[in-house]
Amino acid sequence: MTGKDLFEIISDIDDNYINEAHEEDYSALDASSSKAPVSAASVKRAKLIRFVLPTVAGIAAIAIAVFGLWKAGIIGGKKDLIKQQCDSAIVVTGAIDPDPTTPATTMPMSTGDITTTTEGIEPHASAQCSTIADFIEPTGNETDTNGDPIVIIDTDVSSLVNLTVSYPPDVSFYEDGSSDVTELDVVLTNVGDHPLYYENEFTLCVKNENGDVVPVAAFVNEGENRLNCYVGPSESISIILDIHDTYSLDPGTYLLVVNVQYFDGEIGDIDSATLLEKYTIAGEFNI
């Protein structure tokens, strides 16, 4: 029996599956077809942000930068733009080694055999969206590969912005406990009345056994025009964070952190707009 035989047998699969796979092609050709219904908070567009794997030095750089930003008062709670650098987080980006081939101890390679498969489960959606209102002083060496602990204060901002994180449902887990999650699907919803801008960097943190939050990776959309990184009022944006296939995330509790800012003014005219509020928000999810 050959692949050709199987290809011929697959020819007779259920019509619905054939229809489903290319449905948009011929529905687009049908002039009478109507557009799909759009929800009130419509998903504006999907963006792909590639994963930049941090090296040991990169992780340490994140920790230093996060601590530095905290010390400078740049992140955490409501802030005034005049006293801050809007693109301060880019400092973190620049400090990360963009070489995705360098292994990091916190992201083991998925070399084990698949022992269990959790196919068919629903994608996990985060239930929390909190501001990072404060950090505690580093307890150890600032350049430690585990980074500096962050304390998450559950300040409710759900009336302004929601951040949900999910991953594909057919995740497999390996003998070493790692998983083959290759992407995270993020939906940022602007519930407020003003344009919401977000920074081009998402930081993935893991909660360790002590409950400390440790930054382990950063997702950077290099070259993206900052003016494109906005979500209009009552709109959502879907962002795919692409994890390098060679690496996998261990099961655990994670936080995805991003800086967002509300402006009063027209979308796309950020230079003349007035900053209203700025938050560092985090969406929590489990793998």
Next chain:
Amino acid sequence: MDDAAIVQLFWDRSEKAIEAVTKKYGRFCHAIAMNILGSAQDAEECVNDTYLATWNSIPPKRPSILPPFLGRITRNLSINLYKKTHAEKRGGGNLPLVLDELGEVIAGEESADSELFRKELLEQINEFLSELPSDKRKIFVCRYWYADSVKDIAERMNMTENNVSVSLNRMRNQLRTKLLEGGLIS
């Protein structure tokens, strides 16, 4: 024109049926043939044969969903033409790679001659597809039914080519496991 009206034109033996189906599904059928054959000329020939075969099939048939009906005819005609031309030369669009990938799933099996075996295999594949999440199922069907390239699937699904390849590899392994557990392959 909706599909029911097109099917009715076939039943009325109106030549406008061919015109309507060409206008609405010509590109769709051509894409399937092109994926398999890799030759615009051969694909065009298959699409024309598809219209003829459809004309000869409706009536008596009255397909409820027209695209899979047309697509299946195009696909089968394309496979036949592929077999014919493949004996003479290497080629065939995306098909050689697709066949190699599917060959991994049933590697080592001797024969699929038995109609009963083919039927059981088809049932298992349908069951496997029903268990997949919609987006994964689309990827699988795009690749192994439509013979779409990985690049095209990545664009369609808004994914990277690498992610599509990983997903396909994972699904092939899952299908093989299912067929093994079902005793259809050993």
